Amino acid sequence: MTPIEDMTHPDAHRKPLIGFTVGTQGDHGVAFLLRLAIWMAGGRSIRLTRLPDAIDGAMPDGLILGGGLDIHPARYAGDESFKAQFDNDRDDLEWCWMDWADTARVPAFGICRGLQMLNVHAGGDLHQSLDPDIIAAWPTSTIGYMMFRKPIRIEPGSHLAAATGSTTLEVNSLHRQAVRNPAPGFTVIARERASDGIQGIEAEAPALRMGVQYHPELLLHQTTARSLFRYFVDRCRGR
Numbered sequence: 001m002t003p004i005e006d007m008t009h010p011d012a013h014r015k016p017l018i019g020f021t022v023g024t025q026g027d028h029g030v031a032f033l034l035r036l037a038i039w040m041a042g043g044r045s046i047r048l049t050r051l052p053d054a055i056d057g058a059m060p061d062g063l064i065l066g067g068g069l070d071i072h073p074a075r076y077a078g079d080e081s082f083k084a085q086f087d088n089d090r091d092d093l094e095w096c097w098m099d100w101a102d103t104a105r106v107p108a109f110g111i112c113r114g115l116q117m118l119n120v121h122a123g124g125d126l127h128q129s130l131d132p133d134i135i136a137a138w139p140t141s142t143i144g145y146m147m148f149r150k151p152i153r154i155e156p157g158s159h160l161a162a163a164t165g166s167t168t169l170e171v172n173s174l175h176r177q178a179v180r181n182p183a184p185g186f187t188v189i190a191r192e193r194a195s196d197g198i199q200g201i202e203a204e205a206p207a208l209r210m211g212v213q214y215h216p217e218l219l220l221h222q223t224t225a226r227s228l229f230r231y232f233v234d235r236c237r238g239r
Contacts, residue, residue: 014237015042015044016042016043016044016062016236016237017043017046017058017059018038018043018044018046018060018061018062018064018233018236019045019046019047019048019060019062019063019064020035020046020048020065020066021048021063021064021066021090021114022034022067023068023069024087024089024093025087027068030067030217031047031066033217033218033220034064035047036217036220037217037220037225037229038229038233040226040230041229041232041233041234042230042233042234042237043062043233043236048060048093051093051096051097052096052097052100059106061107061237062108062109062232062236063097063101063106063107063108063109064108064111064114064232065094065098065108065109065110065111065113065114065115065117066111066112066114067111067112067113067114067215068090068112068113069084069085069086069087069090069113070084070085070086070128071086071091071113071116071117071120071126072091073126073128075091075095075120076120076124076126077125078126078128079128082128084128094117095117098117098118101206101207102206103206105206105207106207106236107207107208108208108209109210109211110210110211110212111212111217112174112215114211115200115201115211115213116177118183118186119179119182119186119201121183122183122185122186122203122209123183124179124180124181124184124186125179125180126177126180127177127180128177148172148173149170149172149173150170150192150194151168151169151170151171151193151194152169152170152171152190152192152193152199152200153167153168153193154166154168154169154190154200155187155188155190158190158202159189159208159231160189160190160210161189163210163228163231163232164224164228165224165227166224171199171212171214171219172214172215172218172219173214174214174215174218178213179198179213182198185205186201186209187201187202188201190212198213199212199213199214200212200213210232212228216228216229
């Protein structure tokens, strides 16, 4: 029985340290929400701004890769002429932390761009732009864009289903790229009901890898969003 399953284990009530990433330029609002989500889930947080070998103190028990600018297409043999904004320093930072997490067998949770980084790092690729017909049906105003919700279906028996207690959710949609081919070892565990687009992936090795295309940190008023962070933090407890 693992410490997560056995709450009498001496590590069962220790607060895991969760390292998280956001954009290298600002993103203070998203950083605040991720810190809040981790705190509400029973964890401690640290924003990762340096490479693993530059960390002097305790290393994280888990990683959360947040949303942000597109991953550079050179990372997955994509079209490098594609016009988009990139953050190469962040790509390098997250790549090194995922190398470390694979070696140390540390759980990782990806949100939007973070899901895409999990996939690309493990050998998968991306759609560099979504189907224009799909995007055309989405709101164009700022408020409409932020409030837009779409239904997704979740595979029964998946970590995401266990975390949220549901096989259907109404989620936000702030992305313009998506997983094309899942990396070896990853399973598609959520899809958009209307387009069948990939909305979630997960893998068991070298440790839990779980990613969602939506932004649960913007939905903390919902029980399912809070329980998703709690599920991940619990998986990092007593590692």
